[in-house]
Amino acid sequence: MNQKLGNAIVGQSGGPTAAINATLSGVIRGVREGVHGGVIQTLYGMRNGVEGFLREELINLTECFDDEDKLELLERTPASALGSCRKRLPDPHSGDGIYDRIFSIFRKYDIRYFFYIGGNDSMDTVAKLSEYARSKGEDIVILGIPKTIDNDLMETDHTPGYGSAAKYVAVATQEIIRDCAVYRIPAVTIIEIMGRDSGWLTAASAVGRKINGIEPDLVYLPERSFSNTQFLSDVKRVLEDHPNVVVAVSEGLRYANGCYVSESESGEPRDEYGHLRLSGTGKVLEMLIRREIGCKVRSVELNLPQRCAAHLLSKTDITESIQIGRSAVVFAAIKGITSAMLTIIRCSNQPYRIEIGCVAAAGVANRVKNMEDPYINSEGNHITDACCDYIAPLIQGEMGSKFVNGLPMHFVF
Amino acid sequence: MNQKLGNAIVGQSGGPTAAINATLSGVIRGVREGVHGGVIQTLYGMRNGVEGFLREELINLTECFDDEDKLELLERTPASALGSCRKRLPDPHSGDGIYDRIFSIFRKYDIRYFFYIGGNDSMDTVAKLSEYARSKGEDIVILGIPKTIDNDLMETDHTPGYGSAAKYVAVATQEIIRDCAVYRIPAVTIIEIMGRDSGWLTAASAVGRKINGIEPDLVYLPERSFSNTQFLSDVKRVLEDHPNVVVAVSEGLRYANGCYVSESESGEPRDEYGHLRLSGTGKVLEMLIRREIGCKVRSVELNLPQRCAAHLLSKTDITESIQIGRSAVVFAAIKGITSAMLTIIRCSNQPYRIEIGCVAAAGVANRVKNMEDPYINSEGNHITDACCDYIAPLIQGEMGSKFVNGLPMHFVF
Numbered sequence: 001m002n003q004k005l006g007n008a009i010v011g012q013s014g015g016p017t018a019a020i021n022a023t024l025s026g027v028i029r030g031v032r033e034g035v036h037g038g039v040i041q042t043l044y045g046m047r048n049g050v051e052g053f054l055r056e057e058l059i060n061l062t063e064c065f066d067d068e069d070k071l072e073l074l075e076r077t078p079a080s081a082l083g084s085c086r087k088r089l090p091d092p093h094s095g096d097g098i099y100d101r102i103f104s105i106f107r108k109y110d111i112r113y114f115f116y117i118g119g120n121d122s123m124d125t126v127a128k129l130s131e132y133a134r135s136k137g138e139d140i141v142i143l144g145i146p147k148t149i150d151n152d153l154m155e156t157d158h159t160p161g162y163g164s165a166a167k168y169v170a171v172a173t174q175e176i177i178r179d180c181a182v183y184r185i186p187a188v189t190i191i192e193i194m195g196r197d198s199g200w201l202t203a204a205s206a207v208g209r210k211i212n213g214i215e216p217d218l219v220y221l222p223e224r225s226f227s228n229t230q231f232l233s234d235v236k237r238v239l240e241d242h243p244n245v246v247v248a249v250s251e252g253l254r255y256a257n258g259c260y261v262s263e264s265e266s267g268e269p270r271d272e273y274g275h276l277r278l279s280g281t282g283k284v285l286e287m288l289i290r291r292e293i294g295c296k297v298r299s300v301e302l303n304l305p306q307r308c309a310a311h312l313l314s315k316t317d318i319t320e321s322i323q324i325g326r327s328a329v330v331f332a333a334i335k336g337i338t339s340a341m342l343t344i345i346r347c348s349n350q351p352y353r354i355e356i357g358c359v360a361a362a363g364v365a366n367r368v369k370n371m372e373d374p375y376i377n378s379e380g381n382h383i384t385d386a387c388c389d390y391i392a393p394l395i396q397g398e399m400g401s402k403f404v405n406g407l408p409m410h411f412v413f
Numbered sequence: 414m415n416q417k418l419g420n421a422i423v424g425q426s427g428g429p430t431a432a433i434n435a436t437l438s439g440v441i442r443g444v445r446e447g448v449h450g451g452v453i454q455t456l457y458g459m460r461n462g463v464e465g466f467l468r469e470e471l472i473n474l475t476e477c478f479d480d481e482d483k484l485e486l487l488e489r490t491p492a493s494a495l496g497s498c499r500k501r502l503p504d505p506h507s508g509d510g511i512y513d514r515i516f517s518i519f520r521k522y523d524i525r526y527f528f529y530i531g532g533n534d535s536m537d538t539v540a541k542l543s544e545y546a547r548s549k550g551e552d553i554v555i556l557g558i559p560k561t562i563d564n565d566l567m568e569t570d571h572t573p574g575y576g577s578a579a580k581y582v583a584v585a586t587q588e589i590i591r592d593c594a595v596y597r598i599p600a601v602t603i604i605e606i607m608g609r610d611s612g613w614l615t616a617a618s619a620v621g622r623k624i625n626g627i628e629p630d631l632v633y634l635p636e637r638s639f640s641n642t643q644f645l646s647d648v649k650r651v652l653e654d655h656p657n658v659v660v661a662v663s664e665g666l667r668y669a670n671g672c673y674v675s676e677s678e679s680g681e682p683r684d685e686y687g688h689l690r691l692s693g694t695g696k697v698l699e700m701l702i703r704r705e706i707g708c709k710v711r712s713v714e715l716n717l718p719q720r721c722a723a724h725l726l727s728k729t730d731i732t733e734s735i736q737i738g739r740s741a742v743v744f745a746a747i748k749g750i751t752s753a754m755l756t757i758i759r760c761s762n763q764p765y766r767i768e769i770g771c772v773a774a775a776g777v778a779n780r781v782k783n784m785e786d787p788y789i790n791s792e793g794n795h796i797t798d799a800c801c802d803y804i805a806p807l808i809q810g811e812m813g814s815k816f817v818n819g820l821p822m823h824f825v826f
Contacts, residue, residue: 016595048597078588084595170820171724175491178823179721182429182497184461189717211818300716304602308592311584311725314819395819405624406727406808407583410591 003333004139006112007042009058012147013049013118013125014086016079017161018168018310019321020147021411023117024081025074026325027145028065035326036333040113049085049116050125054098056105059413070411075318076401077410078310089125092132099132106140113141113332117325119148119159123341124365130339131362141332144341144361145324149307151200154367155359156343160324161307163317163394166204168309169193170395172302173205173248174214180244187296188235188245188289191216192282194306196252197368199223201306203375203383205248207395210388217245222252223371224380226261231285232292234381239295251281251301261285311408315397320344320354327356352393416746417552419525420455422471425560426462426531426538427499429492430574431581431723432734433560434824436530437494438487439738440558441478448739449746453526462498462529463538467511469518472826483824488731489814490823491723502538505545512545519553526554526745530738532561532572536754537778543752544775554745557754557774558737562720564613567780568772569756573737574720576730576807579617581722582606583808585715586618586661587627593657600709601648601658601702604629605695607719608663610781612636613804614719616788616796618661620808623801630658635665636784637793639674644698645705647794652708664694664714674698724821728810733757733767740769765806 010027012020024045030036031043045064047057059082065071074081090096106114116126126144133140146153149165173191180189193202199221206215217238220226238245253261262281282299289297324342331337340358347353375387401408423440425433437458443449444456458477460470472495478484487494503509519527529539539557546553559566562578586604593602606615612634619628630651633639651658666674675693695712702710737755744750753771760766788800814821 012595016592048595051597077591079591080595083597086596167819172718172722174820174823175721175723176717178490178492178723179429179717182425182461182493183499184464184496208820211820212822214820214823300718301714302718303713304589304592305585305713305715305718308588309585310588310591392818397819398816403811405805406580406810407587407621407624407627409625410587410627 003037003039003336004112004141005039005041006110007044008040008113008115009044009046009109009111010061010115010117011046011049011053012080012082012084013116013122014084014148015119015307016084017147017149017307018078018164018313019161019317020117021077021081022075022318022321023145023147023160023325025071026322027115027328028061029071029322030326030329031062032065035330039333040329044109044111045082048083049087050089050102051085051087052083053105054101058109064413073402073409073411075322076310076313076399076408078308081411081413086121088121089128092128092135102129103138111140115143115145115328115332117145117147119146119150120153120364120366120368123361126341126361127339127365134339141336141338143328143332143338144364145328146341146343149201150195150198152198152368152370154364154369155341157346157354158344158394160317160321162200163314163320165201165306166207166391167314167395168306168312169201169204169302170207171312173216174208176300177214177216177246180246184243185296186239186243188239188247190282190285190297190299191246191248192251192280192299192301193248194302195222195250197222198370199250200371202248202250203371203387204391204395206383207388207391210385210392216248218247219382220247220249220253221371221376222250222254223376225256226253227256228288230381232288235289236293249281249285253281311401313399314395315399316394318399324356331358349389349393416450416452416749417525417554418452418454419523420457421453421526421528422457422459422522422524423474423528423530424459424462424466425493425495425497426529426535427497427561428532428720429497430560430562430720431491431577431726432574432730433530434490434494435488435731435734436558436560436573436738438484439735440528440741441474442484442735443739443742444475445478448743452746453742457522457524458495461496462500463502463515464498464500465496466518467514471522477826486815486822486824488735489723489726489812489821491721494824494826499534501534502541505541505548515542516551524553528556528558528741528745530558530560532559532563533566533777533779533781536774539754539774540752540778547752554749554751556741556745556751557777558741559754559756562614563608563611565611565781565783567777567782568754570759570767571757571807573730573734575613576727576733578614578719579620579804580727580808581719581725582614582617582715583620584725586629587621589713590627590629590659593659597656598709599652599656601660603695603698603710603712604659604661605664605712605714606661607715608635609665610635611783612663613784615661615663616784616800617804617808619796620801620804623798623805629661631660632795633660633662633666634784634789635663635667636789638669639666640669641701643794645701648702649706662694662698666694724814726812727808728812729807731812737769744771762802762806
């Protein structure tokens, strides 16, 4: 037990997701419900992560969230309600004055608990603040809470935010497959899905296989080197079987030489000023098929809606996002754990059941969790049944937006 | 009264929408419920429009839809369940044998009622078949039922399919605006929305103004000539006011010289009707801003989900789509109207109330309804309140998908 009477602060950092506000809500709920055993007095929120914190742009969340309706609305609001940043802290032993500034603000507001919701860059911030506090003997609890649609954080079974993004990708893919089925002429549709380094989100396009039997014909992931030759051969083979071919590709596909597919295309059109027209992976592969196969072809980049489609949340994801936020309050105030990131442990898949754990933040910072080999087929052009089994529980259930006059309501500070 | 005892057939043609199956369901419901006064015996569906009809690929819809559950599922299924085509019929006086073939199939299956659900290209088919039947004294009722996400059909207040696409555009835009608000650095996000010739769907991005106050900063429509100079000036002005600028643009924007903004895209093929395949307006404008303003900029093409996002249907749209399908059966069998397209007449806006009417199909075929002047602001860079009032009733209400294990179910023949 290491209970410290004082205040707490929570921030959001890195790219937005549709579930990061649910985790914020979980922290607020934990404080409101007193799961900290009475030690936390006021919960502050920092605007725009540590950037806003350095400007002392704090919001009193205890006062702000005085009823259940606001929390339920917050849980259905996409992106980071507190605002975000991508600030990288310097080495904690560099002598940079930024750490003195941060810790003086902690003292000024009597902040004993610091919660930071983010991805692996944000865990770098958690690890550095923890290291500085340790080296200076500062008595503050610093915890990271994971979020990312990419699902690429080490040490956690999956990340809050992934389930909702995966559900959006799975649903949009199924609807696009329907749309593509209406004509009979040979046609290829390429769906480009987010994921610079890992294929988890692209894999979600095929989770329907074991749910309703609907999935793309081919799925290409950044965990495998991409080959134009194999790709064209795969597409031609499927076209011989049926006219409407749907292919899911990750934005981060690379050739064996390490070049991204999206930066490699030669002979790409230039604009009137001679600038190379920067294309996405899907667009490059669309042009490849038009040139080499010559059939009708188009590409669809799912783009921002993947991470902000709050009208189509996974109830499992939002429930877990709230749970991990609430648990952070318990881990900090009751268990006295610091310098750590909370994790999700999958105890059982059928029935699906999780527990919340934690690991040292330093072990997560700046690392990427790739898809494991058993999740990718031997040809490297699809996912396995085991991968479907891994993803399926994470997209279960719907939250339902609060619609007013046809549009979903969002929470705004 | 012009009642003919016999069979009926229905087909779907042109680009898919999220509501075209609801209209199909309406026709089936009308026949099942006997609103034809007992004259229609069997309702057939043609696969892939007139193309499948010419191959006699017919489905007995009376047998197929024997319960309510299937119809409710059909109404929540995107794209054309019967399949579609883009076949253009020749001049009915050309002497082409295709008309003899079509009418011999009508006689073979005792088809007295022909329903064709489609856009202005499909109304061309309805008008030509009607003209041929008239010139030959053929006793068959031929009716067109409108659909298109573009809302660009003449003579109807709006088109079935538009309301659901508009709702998707409005919701996705609001979510993207939230996503863009998380950082404080100056950034421009361009949302590219479908609409080759008319701006109705792009206009829907701003319908939130009078619902919850959330809308893009700027909206550019094909009804006004696009100017790079005005665009850059507009964006700079907004950037001086706040850092996150969101701009909605129609894919069909053109310069004063008539060239599409996207037209420098090389190798874009034209479709069977000679329409340019447009893509890339947002990308072209993204590069313009990067070059001329130099701030962070990205473009998001909403793409196919605009027309197939059946998980986010407008209840108003689906209700009307069913109603117009059912009404077609009444207009054909009871009122004896032929050579016509059914229309939606807005009798009142507050409270919103419509009636179903009809006009000669020839007056709709191959024409485009543009946005009226009172719906566009004087600067040509946004919509007016009157336009919001026009769109708002069409996005009201939600249908709710039938989710099983996290994914929406669809109807498949």
